[in-house]
Amino acid sequence: MFIAGVALVVAGVSALLTLALAKKTIGFMGKINYSAVNRTIIVIIVAMTIIFTGAYGLLLLVTCTALGVFVNLSGIRRSTLMGVLILPTIIFYLPF
Numbered sequence: 001m002f003i004a005g006v007a008l009v010v011a012g013v014s015a016l017l018t019l020a021l022a023k024k025t026i027g028f029m030g031k032i033n034y035s036a037v038n039r040t041i042i043v044i045i046v047a048m049t050i051i052f053t054g055a056y057g058l059l060l061l062v063t064c065t066a067l068g069v070f071v072n073l074s075g076i077r078r079s080t081l082m083g084v085l086i087l088p089t090i091i092f093y094l095p096f
Contacts (some may be wrong), residue, residue, distance in 0.1 A: 047066045071081045 046058070046061070049061045053060070067081060067085075068078075071078055
């Protein structure tokens with residue numbers, strides 16, 4: 001009973017805090033330059049790929065990005081692309 005009571009109190013406090021923070025965040029969200037955020041994230045992803053995997057990882061990143069853009073522009077569902085990529089991987093790692 002004690003744990004359930006504490007869980008209810010914590011859930012109530014977190015709900016109130018979430019509502020208060022949401023009101024303050026709405027005003028902040030309108031001021032964000034999303035194109036700069038997108039460019040920064042792309043640079044970070046490319047840099048991490050180069051640092052951790054080198055040229056092979058960068059080639060894989062470019063290939064997968066091109067596949068994702070192609071699927072999006074051609075009107076094919078992204079879940080179809082995921083199935084085409086994941087199913088061979090699952091079969092490759094099955095213990096036969």
